[in-house]
Amino acid sequence: MAAQVSTAMMVLAQPSDGPRECPFINSLPLQIPSPLPAEYAHAGHWLDGWKLAAISRQAELLDRLLALRPHIFNQRPIHTPEVTLKWVDLYAAVLAVPDVTRHPAYAWLREYVATCPPQGSHGKAVKYLSGPRLDLLPPLVDRDAIGFEAALDRALEAHKEYWSKTAKRRKDPEGFVALDLTALAALAWDRGLRFQVDSDYLPWSWVTGELFARQSVA
Structure with missing residues (x-):
């Protein structure tokens, strides 16, 4: 449920012209009349959703989170730390590329930890x-x-x-x-x-x- 809620907040915070249906909560459609505030679509919720979906083996939620990743960068609050966004990049790459240790986010985070x-x-x-x-x-x-x-x-x-x-x-x-x-x-x-x-x-x-x-x- 926690993974579903985190992902649902990300989905429902995206811009929309009308009501939006969220299918995640207990597999029942949930009608939301208007988007949630944009601040719900932040990197912290994405990372929470990723971890919980990976642990609970909810592949559909992971796919949806990967699709939402670009919105994290387009809508991010000005105070979002760069290191947090790099973790979003890295965790997305863990699922998407064969060798995540060659991904730029991995090198960036290694340097960040070292310095x-x-x-x-x-x-x-x-x-x-x-x-x-x-x-x-x-x-x-x-x-x-x-x-x-x-x-x-x-x-x-x-x-x-x-x-x-x-x-x-x-x-x-x-x-x-x-x-x-x-x-x-x-x-x-x-x-x-x-x-x-x-x-x-x-x-x-x-x-x-x-x-x-x-x-x-x-």
Whole structure:
């Protein structure tokens, strides 16, 4: 449902001359009389929708998000950070190109991680979250299950270190599940990589898709 809502907000924020039907919510058509405010079509909602759709194996939503990607850049609020848009580019490329490590967004983000000052909250997030996340992509491209497992284990340890560092972070729901890592692990699993990582931040039934298979049968 969360993936459907994120995608629906993106769809319904696009310009329209009249009512628009959104088919995603529980597969029932939903009539919206006018577009949502343009600010709903922002990169954060796109990234949330991508991660949740990848985890829940909703290919139709991923296709719709890829089609909406150009609107992120055409309608973006002036304050949208460039690094956020690069993540949109990179996650779109993960699905669309054979070797995402050759994509310009990957090179840009690698340089950003390498040169970002480690001081401050943003610098620490880049060090502990963004860098380790990028390390998953080379073994994903190479279909190297052993390398992917090792990179995933390191990324989860970095996630744990970052989100358990202070009392405030420990209470922040954003850190309870490593959604980016779970989404990339789900993609790797669906591409045939077999690995085993034990972490409270990585729901294993989400990685394998077992949870969503049970729900579809029910």
